[in-house]
Amino acid sequence: MIKIKNSEEIEIMRESALVVSRTLGILAKEVKPGVTTLFLDKIAEEYIRSQDAIPGFLGLYDFPNTLCMSPNAQVVHGIPNDKPLQEGDIISIDCGALKNGFYGDHAYTFAVGEIEEETRKLLEVTKQSLYEGIRQLKVGNRVGDVGYAIQKYCEDRGYGVVRELVGHGLGRKMHEDPEMPNYGKRGRGKKLMNGMVVAIEPMINLGTHRINHLSDGWTILTKDGKPSAHFEHDIAIVNGKPELLSTFKYIYDALGIVSDEELEFNSTTL
Ligand code: MG
Numbered sequence: 001m002i003k004i005k006n007s008e009e010i011e012i013m014r015e016s017a018l019v020v021s022r023t024l025g026i027l028a029k030e031v032k033p034g035v036t037t038l039f040l041d042k043i044a045e046e047y048i049r050s051q052d053a054i055p056g057f058l059g060l061y062d063f064p065n066t067l068c069m070s071p072n073a074q075v076v077h078g079i080p081n082d083k084p085l086q087e088g089d090i091i092s093i094d095c096g097a098l099k100n101g102f103y104g105d106h107a108y109t110f111a112v113g114e115i116e117e118e119t120r121k122l123l124e125v126t127k128q129s130l131y132e133g134i135r136q137l138k139v140g141n142r143v144g145d146v147g148y149a150i151q152k153y154c155e156d157r158g159y160g161v162v163r164e165l166v167g168h169g170l171g172r173k174m175h176e177d178p179e180m181p182n183y184g185k186r187g188r189g190k191k192l193m194n195g196m197v198v199a200i201e202p203m204i205n206l207g208t209h210r211i212n213h214l215s216d217g218w219t220i221l222t223k224d225g226k227p228s229a230h231f232e233h234d235i236a237i238v239n240g241k242p243e244l245l246s247t248f249k250y251i252y253d254a255l256g257i258v259s260d261e262e263l264e265f266n267s268t269t270l
């Protein structure tokens with residue numbers, strides 16, 4: 001059942017999302033060659049707790065850490081470890097926080113130092129596909145319109161769209177209805193309504209869309225060993241249109257990136 005949020009709940013959820021946004025901004029300064037994902041995990045946990053929030057993933061379905069850290073060919077759900085990041089790696093960081101009874105959940109794939117051009121393009125296309133999907137989150141559309149937009153954008157450019165893992169409704173639970181696949185058919189699926197809050201999260205592979213499961217029971221990786229990227233935002237449908245609750249601006253501030261990509265999805269009511 002889809003749980004519709006009222007405007008007060010949406011404002012509470014904006015704060016939960018922003019706890020995650022700020023956490024990712026802090027991590028952005030720390031992602032560099034030689035740093036371990038376990039070190040980054042500790043930084044994130046400390047910051048989230050300092051914000052009167054608790055890590056959203058820690059203990060969820062028995063996940064052992066605060067962050068899902070998925071380098072290179074890992075798609076999602078990688079477990080932090082003591083292996084240092086290396087120049088040329090990419091690292092997908094997915095972070096959740098629970099505050100005032102509501103979850104925030106968003107993700108960014110970072111470059112570690114200089115990365116190959118084809119990998120840089122993968123990151124760019126994956127992030128752009130996220131916005132292609134978000135643009136479809138409007139009343140009058142259906143879930144399939146969002147997935148279609150993401151899939152078409154990525155497949156037209158030759159990338160693989162992971163099928164087994166999907167976006168989702170977000171609220172008092174980390175994973176609520178409806179599922180928001182990154183593939184689909186136009187005009188199909190559940191109707192989008194005002195007050196829906198969802199996490200859209202394309203997981204896009206440089207090569208095949210097919211995946212393998214690592215024996216740790218968590219990590220998902222690409223079948224062909226090529227890199228995979230993951231970007232995720234939290235969005236509410238307000239006045240018939242998508243409104244971003246999360247933001248990459250803290251990441252961009254940390255990295256000195258100037259971007260107006262979120263402008264069209266910013267709140268007009270604040
Ligand atoms: Mg996530």
Ligand code: MG
Nearest residue numbers: 105199201232
């Ligand atoms: Mg999610």
